[in-house]
Amino acid sequence: PVIRREDYQPFPWLVPTTQLDFRLGLEATTVTATLQVERNPAAAASRELCLNGDSLTAQSVTVDGAPAEWRMDGPDLIVTLPGEAHSVTIVTRIDPSANTQLMGLYASNGMLCTQCESEGFRRITFFPDRPDVLSTYAVRMEGDANLFPILLCNGNRTNAGENGDGTHWAEWHDPWPKPSYLFALVAGDLVANSKPFVTVSGREVECNVWVRAEDLTRTDHALESLHRSMKWDEDVFGREYDLDLYNIVAVSDFNMGAMENKGLNVFNTKYVLADPDTATDADFDAVEGVIAHEYFHNWSGNRITCRDWFQLSLKEGFTVLRDQLFSQDMRGEAVKRIEDVRILRAAQFPEDSGPLAHPIRPDSYREISNFYTATVYNKGAEVIRMMRSMVGVERFRAGTDLYFDRHDGEAATCEDFIKAIEDGAGIDLAQFRRWYSQAGTPRVTVSQAVEGDTLKLTLKQTVPVTPGQPDKLPMPIPLRVAVHSRGQGALGEEQLIVLTDEEQSFSLPLTGPDPVVSINRGFTAPVVIERALQREDLVFLAAHDDDPFARSEALQELAVSHLVGTASGSLAAGEQAAGEAAIIGAFRSSLADNALDDAMRGELMVLPSETYLFEVMATGDRKADPGAIHTAREGLKAAIGTALADELNALHARASAVTLDDPAGRGARKVKTIALGLIAAADPARAAHLAAAQYDAADNMTDRQGALMVLCGLDGPEREAKLADFYARYRDNALVVDKWFTLQALSLHPDVIAHVRQLAEHPDFTMKNPNRVRSLHMAFAGNPKGFHKADGEGYRMVADVILALDPINPQTAARFVPALGRWRRIEPGRAALMKGELERIMAAGNLSRDTFEQVSRSLEG
Ligand code: ARG
Ligand code: ZN
Numbered sequence: 106p107v108i109r110r111e112d113y114q115p116f117p118w119l120v121p122t123t124q125l126d127f128r129l130g131l132e133a134t135t136v137t138a139t140l141q142v143e144r145n146p147a148a149a150a151s152r153e154l155c156l157n158g159d160s161l162t163a164q165s166v167t168v169d170g171a172p173a174e175w176r177m178d179g180p181d182l183i184v185t186l187p188g189e190a191h192s193v194t195i196v197t198r199i200d201p202s203a204n205t206q207l208m209g210l211y212a213s214n215g216m217l218c219t220q221c222e223s224e225g226f227r228r229i230t231f232f233p234d235r236p237d238v239l240s241t242y243a244v245r246m247e248g249d250a251n252l253f254p255i256l257l258c259n260g261n262r263t264n265a266g267e268n269g270d271g272t273h274w275a276e277w278h279d280p281w282p283k284p285s286y287l288f289a290l291v292a293g294d295l296v297a298n299s300k301p302f303v304t305v306s307g308r309e310v311e312c313n314v315w316v317r318a319e320d321l322t323r324t325d326h327a328l329e330s331l332h333r334s335m336k337w338d339e340d341v342f343g344r345e346y347d348l349d350l351y352n353i354v355a356v357s358d359f360n361m362g363a364m365e366n367k368g369l370n371v372f373n374t375k376y377v378l379a380d381p382d383t384a385t386d387a388d389f390d391a392v393e394g395v396i397a398h399e400y401f402h403n404w405s406g407n408r409i410t411c412r413d414w415f416q417l418s419l420k421e422g423f424t425v426l427r428d429q430l431f432s433q434d435m436r437g438e439a440v441k442r443i444e445d446v447r448i449l450r451a452a453q454f455p456e457d458s459g460p461l462a463h464p465i466r467p468d469s470y471r472e473i474s475n476f477y478t479a480t481v482y483n484k485g486a487e488v489i490r491m492m493r494s495m496v497g498v499e500r501f502r503a504g505t506d507l508y509f510d511r512h513d514g515e516a517a518t519c520e521d522f523i524k525a526i527e528d529g530a531g532i533d534l535a536q537f538r539r540w541y542s543q544a545g546t547p548r549v550t551v552s553q554a555v556e557g558d559t560l561k562l563t564l565k566q567t568v569p570v571t572p573g574q575p576d577k578l579p580m581p582i583p584l585r586v587a588v589h590s591r592g593q594g595a596l597g598e599e600q601l602i603v604l605t606d607e608e609q610s611f612s613l614p615l616t617g618p619d620p621v622v623s624i625n626r627g628f629t630a631p632v633v634i635e636r637a638l639q640r641e642d643l644v645f646l647a648a649h650d651d652d653p654f655a656r657s658e659a660l661q662e663l664a665v666s667h668l669v670g671t672a673s674g675s676l677a678a679g680e681q682a683a684g685e686a687a688i689i690g691a692f693r694s695s696l697a698d699n700a701l702d703d704a705m706r707g708e709l710m711v712l713p714s715e716t717y718l719f720e721v722m723a724t725g726d727r728k729a730d731p732g733a734i735h736t737a738r739e740g741l742k743a744a745i746g747t748a749l750a751d752e753l754n755a756l757h758a759r760a761s762a763v764t765l766d767d768p769a770g771r772g773a774r775k776v777k778t779i780a781l782g783l784i785a786a787a788d789p790a791r792a793a794h795l796a797a798a799q800y801d802a803a804d805n806m807t808d809r810q811g812a813l814m815v816l817c818g819l820d821g822p823e824r825e826a827k828l829a830d831f832y833a834r835y836r837d838n839a840l841v842v843d844k845w846f847t848l849q850a851l852s853l854h855p856d857v858i859a860h861v862r863q864l865a866e867h868p869d870f871t872m873k874n875p876n877r878v879r880s881l882h883m884a885f886a887g888n889p890k891g892f893h894k895a896d897g898e899g900y901r902m903v904a905d906v907i908l909a910l911d912p913i914n915p916q917t918a919a920r921f922v923p924a925l926g927r928w929r930r931i932e933p934g935r936a937a938l939m940k941g942e943l944e945r946i947m948a949a950g951n952l953s954r955d956t957f958e959q960v961s962r963s964l965e966g
Contacts, residue, residue, distance in 0.1 A: 109469045110415040115148040116233050118186075120240040121282075125230070129248030129292050131202045131212045135164075138197075138230040140240075143190035154184045154193065156231035159209070159224065163231065164196040182231040197230050204228070205873055205913045213358035214317070216293025217253065218371055220364055223414055223473045226285035236411045237516040239282040246290060247274035253292035255315065257352055259283070259367045279367055281347065284410055284516065289366030291315070291354045298324040302332050302346070305339045310346055314377060315354040323378040326389060327353065327396055334397040337431050342505060344404045353377065353396070357839060360875050360916050361477070362395050365402030372399070375840055375876060383841050385807040386771050393435065398428040404509060412516040414473045418465040418541075419519045421477075422485020426493075429486060439653035443708045446628045446654075449487065450717045453479035453631075454546055458720060459927050460966025461959065462544040462571040466519050471958040474916045480544070487631040488540045494629045495583050495603065496530040504529035536605060539580045544571040547580060549604065551636035553622055556612075560588050560620050565608045566632075572966040579607045585626040587652070590617025591645045599626060599652070621645055626652040638662065640687050647691045647709075648698075657708050660691050665713050668741060669722045672733035685741065689748045696752045703760065703772025710779045712738060715889040723930035730932045731893035739786060739853075746787025753780045757795060765804055778811030785815050797823040800830075810844055818853030842869055843880035850884035850891075857891040858898050872910055875917050882906045886924040893931075897938035900925060904942035907956060908949055915953030922946075922956065926963030940964070 119142065126137040142154060158180045166175045166184060169192050174185040184193055204211035209228025210219050219225065227234040244258045250273040256265070260279025267273045297313040298321060304310060312331055314324040331353065338344040352369045359373035376395035379388055405427060406420035433441045456462060456479055463476065465485040470476055493501040507529030512521055519541055527534050550565045564584075568577035582604040588597040595616040602611050613622075621642040625634050646659030667684035670676040676684065695701060695709040715738060719729035746753065757780045763773035781799065785792035792815055800812035813831055816824045828845070835841035846867075849860050864870060864881055871877055882903065886892055892899040903921055910918035928939035946952070946960050 107469050107471055108473075110413070110467070113413050113415075115145060116235065116238050117145055117148045117151040118142045118154055118233065118238075119145045120233060120238055123232075123240040123242045125242065125244045127244070127246040127248075127290065129217055129246060129253060131215075131217065131252070132200055134199050134201055134210060134217070136197045136199065136230045137194065138232065139192060139194045140232070141190070141192055142186070152185055152187070154186050155233070156182045156184065156195070157224070157227040157234040158182055158231045159227045161197050161199070161228065161231060164198055165194075167194045168192070170194075180227075195231050199229065206916065207358055207360050207875065207914060208916065210290070211358070213356045214293075215252070216291065216295070216356065217248075218291045218293070218354065218356050219289050219366075220360065220371065221288050221366070222286040222364060224286075226288055229288075232285050234285050235413065236284040236286055237413060239284055239410070239514075239516065241282050242277075242279045242288065244277045244279075244290065245274060246277070246292060247272055248292055252294070255291070255293060255295045257289075257291040257315070257354065257369055259287070259289055259369050260348065261350055261368075281367060281407070282514065283367050283407065287365070287367045287407055287410070289364070289369040289371055291352075291356075291369065291371065294318075295354065296321050298328050300328055300332065302335050302351075304335070304345050306345060308346075308349065310335070310349055310351055312351045313353065315352060316374075316377065317355075320355065320374070320378050323380045323383065324355075326379045327372075327377045327392055330393040330396040331400060333393075333435065334400040334431060337397070337434065338401060338404070338427075341430070341434075342404070342427065342502070342509075344401075344509070346403060347408070351400075353399075357876070358874055360914070363399045365399040365406055367403075367407050370399045372396075373876065375843075378840060381765060381805040381807075383806055383835070383838055385810055386774060388806070390432065390436065394428050394432050397431045398424055401427040401431070408514065409509065409512045410516045412518050414470070414476070415467055416518050417473075417476060418481045418485035418488075419517060419522055421482045422465060423489055423522070425482050425486035426489045429490075437704065439657075440704050440708055442627060442654050443657050445483075447711070447714070449479070449483050449631060450720070451714045453483050454633075454720050455716060455927060456480050456923065457484070457544060457546045457571070458569065458723075458930065459923070460572055460929065460963045461923055461926055462966070464542050464544045464574075466541045468542075468573075472919070472954045474955055475919055475958055484631055487628075491540070491581075491583050491630055492526050492530070492532070492534070492537070494585070494601065494627075495581075496526075496532050500530040500532070501526070503531075536579075537581050539578055543568055543577055543580065544574055545569040545577065547582060547630075547632045549582060549584075549625075549630075549632050549634050551622065551624060551634060553620065555615065555620065558615055559612045560615050560622070561610055562586070562602075562613055562622060563608065563610045564604045566604055567607075572962070579605065581605045582630045582632055584624055585629045585652075586611075586613065587623045587626065588613045588616060589621045589623060589645070589650070590615070590619060591621050591642060592618030594649065596649070596651050597623075601629070623650050623652065623655045625658075626650075626655045628654060628658075640683065644687055644691055648694045653705060660688075660695075660709055661713050663688055663691060664741070665718065665721055668713065668718055668734065668737045671737040671740070672718070672722060672730055673727065674733075685744050688741065689745055692745055692749060693752065696749065696756060703769065703776045705772075707772060707775035707779055710776065710783075712741065716887075719889075719927075719930065728932045728936070729930055731889055731935065732895055735890050735893075742783055742786035744787075746783040746785070750784070750787060753784050754795075756780045757784070757799075761799065761802070774805070774807040774811070777808065778814070781811065781815045785819060789819050793819050793821055793823045797827065800827050806841075806844075810848070813848050814851075817848045817851075820854070824854075836869075839874075839876070843876050846870070846877065846880040847884040850881050851888045853890060857885070857888060858894060858902065861885050861891070861902065872913055875914065878906075878910065878914075878917060882921070886921055892924065893935060895935065897935070897942075900935075900939050900942045904946055907946055911953050911956045912951075915955040918953065919955035919959045922959035922963060926959065926966075928963075929966075 122141045124139040128135040201212045208225035256275040258277035265275040295315040302310045355374040355377035363372040504526035508525035587599040597616040643663045650656045723729040760773040760777035796812040796815045803809035928936040
């Protein structure tokens, strides 16, 4: 059945308190749930209490201590209640070890843990499993003291004891009313890295990062990141933590990154464990970002939660923005912004232009797990960032203060958030609300004309048609712009303009001859800018723009038009060489520019991703040609590597001399491997030699993985030797073995498909562990060269993965579908093969709701 946003009805019953009693066992856990319920005066009255269930059977149901009148309605349990207020007690028995979906209570590495968002709690006990039913939880857990020496739950531990028969117990109470999706429980053999945090009002919070004993030495970064997040949220958003305890637990089997359960975050080990020997600099950043994200949810998500799952972006979009701003403050604004925009373009733009396009606040779904998307999360963050850009940091803070104040303790809507920003920041967002209801990435075409001493800038917007949304209205598009003068080398003042109409002109002051417009600086709006800028203007911006983001954009624009032009064979003979020369020139300037630090230099040296190039190539009636894009992009890499061989070798040598703990080390490690990749495209033998040396000299994972990545794309003895060394060295560390799978699945090697097939048979491979599945198969699906192999073997392999994984873990299986779903924008030969695989999946029948929804939408849309 399809669930619709417009059908929202409040739940007829309130559940002020919930008592849960767990008798824990890996194969059998008994749950006794007692719900105090009373009629909800704000809802239509009903004699029936509908409690959601998923694969549960009730052992007993009693009301006020007496046998009750109840029945099953599909997976749900319906209790008939005679009066206004009752106590309902239900006993269920579950088998955590058989729970391969990893939703609800499951076993991971000998421990028990939970994942309840969105609808996992109903796999533990029957309950109104919807985010607008807030309840205060008291939990008693009991189990074998040897298997489960540590017993954790939400809130505060109120009591604990031994039973004298080898079992022990603990009681927990969470004073903050919460929806069921924020419930969590963990039982296992864990140790903690602990350090108290003193809040702004002087309260001491015990902070623990719980892991298996052998991982303890890799937890400092997570704990420090938590402290930095707690401080930052006080300073920047005025948010203080509200319990005396904050627990983070790392588990190895997890469908997503992490979960913000009240006072007890459960994390994928990937986003907790980090030390220089096993984690890259990017891994360190990801740990910091996810720790912050989950911590920030305590206010944007937990204290104020969502009324229904259509409002998911209320907490996710806002929390992603908050974690992005935090990381900008920790690591530097420009580099973080460039990375975030790269992610948006690679992951969200294709979603917005494909069959699965949906607004940040969707209107309908079959399976909510399918809407934990780059649109809801990342575009959601961009939409709120636009509000912030339009009103400025201070007024935005006034808006968020009002939001937190007004809706604390509530299950709110996106509309509530918008209204609070309107009232608190003093801005009219009437038209802006369209960003919440319209899907599709707006395109803004730019034209300019000099009129006296001003520049007339004419902007025209179109919001593309998306599935179910044939007619679109113009949206307010805030753009930071500046008009520079190439003739005089003068830089213009930045100002913010807001395009509200379909077509609109703006008069901007000129700074001198040959005006060059720098537009959407800092990426103020998540749109595609279309304009025909002269090559020398882009070169000028790439070298001189005072906004570092705009600088990197100019280089991207230069490369995109060159690569798409090359791939579609639309460039005139001279254009091809001139474009290449301009890009090489821009790279040469970045390499020589001493004012740049290596972190920024590295960003300027990253070519646009193939996925993004497909997006640009597939405009109008033109389809993307993955083969031609790949050839063009590798060709450009080779041309850069050849023309700048000396500079790149010098850069590699300079960067190799920087030591691990040098503050400039991170940037140096970044450019080192980028240089190696460019050298490899031009001179594989030299690159193999350099990469092997980099691998051998490495005292950190960033350098070692970077070297191995380059070697993986090359043939020869170094490749095999270093792969074998890497495996032997790290075979006991699952997260590093994941890297070993990923490097081979992502490689540019011509036999990548054969390699992936072999790796799927490796003794360390298992479909049961999502990190492992992602490390091999998701990585492969993101390898354009392998996945889009012209004979369709890559598509077939991914379709086989979906079919094999669906019965085990439907949520993860469904995440592979979008890769095949993009067939409509690909050239006809490959498109037919991709579509054929989707049809084969559909024909297999017996699909999960998750996979069925994604495949059927991909075939219809
Ligand atoms: N709320 C979590 C986060 O963004 C993600 C939970 C995902 N759950 C799911 N069923 N897809 O931090
Ligand atoms: Zn989140």
